[in-house]
Amino acid sequence: xxxxxxxxxxxxxxxxxxxxxxxxxxxxxxxxxxxxxxxxxxxxxxxxxxxxxxxxxxxxxxxxxxxxxxxxxxxxxxxxxxxxxxxxxxxxxxxxxxxxxxxxxxxxxxxx
Amino acid sequence: xxxxxxxxxxxxxxxxxxxxxxxxxxxxxxxxxxxxxxxxxxxxxxxxxxxxxxxxxxxxxxxxxxxxxxxxxxxxxxxxxxxxxxxxxxxxxxxxxxxxxxxxxxxxxxxxxxxx
Numbered sequence: 424x425x426x427x428x429x430x431x432x433x434x435x436x437x438x439x440x441x442x443x444x445x446x447x448x449x450x451x452x453x454x455x456x457x458x459x460x461x462x463x464x465x466x467x468x469x470x471x472x473x474x475x476x477x478x479x480x481x482x483x484x485x486x487x488x489x490x491x492x493x494x495x496x497x498x499x500x501x502x503x504x505x506x507x508x509x510x511x512x513x514x515x516x517x518x519x520x521x522x523x524x525x526x527x528x529x530x531x532x533x534x535x
Numbered sequence: 536x537x538x539x540x541x542x543x544x545x546x547x548x549x550x551x552x553x554x555x556x557x558x559x560x561x562x563x564x565x566x567x568x569x570x571x572x573x574x575x576x577x578x579x580x581x582x583x584x585x586x587x588x589x590x591x592x593x594x595x596x597x598x599x600x601x602x603x604x605x606x607x608x609x610x611x612x613x614x615x616x617x618x619x620x621x622x623x624x625x626x627x628x629x630x631x632x633x634x635x636x637x638x639x640x641x642x643x644x645x646x647x648x649x650x651x
Contacts, residue, residue, distance in 0.1 A: 424579040424594060456640060465539075465625050465642040466578075511578065513640075520591045521566050521629045521640055525578040 429512055429526030436502055437534050444529045445496040446512035454515040455488050455495040456523070461508045469510075470497070502533045537562065539628050539643035547649045553614040556646045560607050560628030566638070567609040569601060572623040572645070581624075584609055616650045623647055 429446045436442060446455070454473055458466035470481050472488035472495060479486055486497045495512055512526040540559040548554050560567050568583035568591075580593040584603035601611040607628075613620055623645045629638040 424576055426577055454638070458642070463647075465541075465623075465644045468639065468641055471639045513578075515638075515640075520583060521568055521627075521638055522580050522583055522591045522593075523568075523570075523578075523627075523640060524580070525570075527577055 425524050427512055427514060427524055427526040429529055431529060432527070433530040433532070435532045435534070438503060440502050442499040442502055442506075442531060443496060444510060444512075445494060446514070446526045447494040448514060448524075449493065451492040452514035452516055452524075453492070455486070456513045456515070457484075457486050457495070457497045458511045458513060459508045460511060460528075466511060499531075502531075504533050504535050506531060506533050539626055539641055541624075541626050541643040541646050543646060544644065545647045545649075547651060548616050549651055550616055550618060552616050553612060554616060554648060555610055555612045556624055556626075556648075558609045558611075558626030558628075558643060560609070560626075561630075561641060564628035564630050564641075565607050566629040567603055567607060568627045568629075568640070569609070569611050570625040570627065570642075571595070572625060573621075578625070581611065613648075618650050621648060621650045 427446045457469045460466045470486040477488040483500045509528045513523040542557045566585045569581040572578045583591040587603045598614045603609045625645045626643045629640045
C-alpha cells in the first residue's frame, strides 16, 4: 500500500537530547498530522498542520508543514524517557475525505 | 469527553470464520474511518464513512466490509478469515468541520485480531 517516506527509521538517544524526524512525499497534501504510538495502543495525535509553511508547537514538540506541501518535520526538544515510542507522520488530501496516508514510522528510544 | 471506543480489544478467530469489530466515535464526530496495521505493511486505509455513506475505500479485497449507523457508530466485518488478516484494526473519527483543508483525526486503541 501507499506510504510516506519517513526518516530516520529508528533513533537511540540520551535523555536531554533533541530529536528531529521528517516525512516526504511525491504528492501534494493539504494536511499533515503527527502521531505517537506506544506498544499495544492506538496512535495518539500530537500535532495537526493545515497550511503550507505552518509551524506549530505542542510543549516540547514542534512540527512544520513544508512550503511545497510535500513534506513535514517533527522536532522534540530535551527528550525524556516517556518520549519512547513510534512516531508516525500522516497526510491527507483534505476536502471531502479524511483518508490518511501514513509514514513508515520512527522508533525512538531514550536512555536515561 | 470520551475518546474513540473500539470493541472487542482482543480476539482470536479460526481461518474461514468471520469477525465483526465495533467502533463508537467521539461524540459529535460524523466521519469514521478504519485502518489495518501490520508489521509488514504498516498502517493501511480500509474505508471511510460519513453520514452512513461509504465515501472512500482502500485497496482491500471484498471480504472486508463496513457500515455506519445513524448514530455514527460503525462496524467492520471480515469474512472468510485468512492468516494474513491477523492485525491491529484501528478506528478513527473526525468532526469533519473543515471543507478545504483536512480535519483532525483521532484514533481508538484498536482491536487486536489473531487468526489461527
